[in-house]
Amino acid sequence: MIGLYQHPPTILHRVSAGYKLIALAVLSIVCMRIGNVAILAACLGALLAVYAGFGKPFVRRLAILRPLWPTMLAIFVAQIIVADWQSATASILRLLVMVLLADLVTMSTRMQAMMDALAPLLRPLRMFGVSSERISFCVAYVIRLVPLLLEQWQLYADAWRARTGNRPGWRLIAPFFANILRMAGRHAEALDARGFGASRQ
């Protein structure tokens, strides 16, 4: 799941990425240790209050939880079978708390800041010839491309609907991918034009 950077900025946007990541790690570990349903529910309530306090665009972000419900349901059922309903509820609450905590970090941290904070951890990869800068570049690029690809799909879907009057079907997939490949070529050319990687050759 990739959450997106959120504008306008909140207090959290001012905290440095490193501290936020450490806090996230610590809080997540603490969260794993809590088995009490009431405490977990209180944590979730507090988090929801934080989201609400930041304003409407942040409350709307809670929609990121929607694709998670099948997984949650599966975990809940499995927990009831192997344990009891209390630990099942605790697991779900814990998951929600951890996802929302993590999203607070993603939405308030610029990609570059996040990657700079992670760079020391990625550095050992250099032994295998992988540059940590390249990894951070790729992650930022993917995040940039997500809204762009959604927009491209929408353009195709609109064109389809305009010409057929029907909802677009699987037949759009091939032209969509062909278009993405063409777009990838253009992006490569634009990077080339800006001298990407020249300083490392």
Next chain:
Amino acid sequence: MAQDGTFITFSNVDLSRGNEKLFSNLDIEIRERRVGIIGNNGSGKSSFLRLVNGLLLPDAGSVNVCGLDTCKDRNALPALAGFLFQNPDHQIVFPTVAEEIAFVLRERRVGAREAREAAVQLLAAHGHADWADRPVHQLSDGQKQLVCILAVTIGSPRVLLLDEPFSSLDLPTRHDLLMRLDMMPQLLVMASHDLDLLAGFDRVIWFEKGAIRGDGAPAKVIRDYRASFATMLEPLRIAAQ
């Protein structure tokens, strides 16, 4: 005239695209500050620009930009000749504005904080300091194109190559961006179908099927270009009556 030592020279350039020969023995020297490139689709406008920046290399002959040979000094070229594409979405790499503008500096090993500061300053100079942390996908097309212009010019290239950069923008935005470009010191080479916009340039070159069909003062070249397709359309016009 462009700044001292800023020039583009094509000597005996041959270039094939696919199986077709596009340019043969092309000779051009550019020293004017603003040069427009016109011509029908497929006439060689884009290929011409790509040869200048080393995105395409000549099959024969040579292209020289401010003393650098595009074949030999290809890695040094992007710093010298910035390229602006038609669709900003095809060149923006980063999710937020300041990261995008700072990209070229970071590629040149400038520290993260320093690069960001330079980017924010440049945005402020253009009256958009508040864009720094805006997600790029929330900007309009014109705003995105301005971000692209800043992302290229922050690297202080001496030449700016523009491949139909304004074709999806409204008229006020075109003029706004062109005025901003005009205030920059770079030599501009712009391929465009917006003949009115090019009328104010110092020189216009008209390509047809890879050959120079017109070259010189914008007013005359643009008039000849218009006349050429007027003749071509004459039979249709008669048929329509």
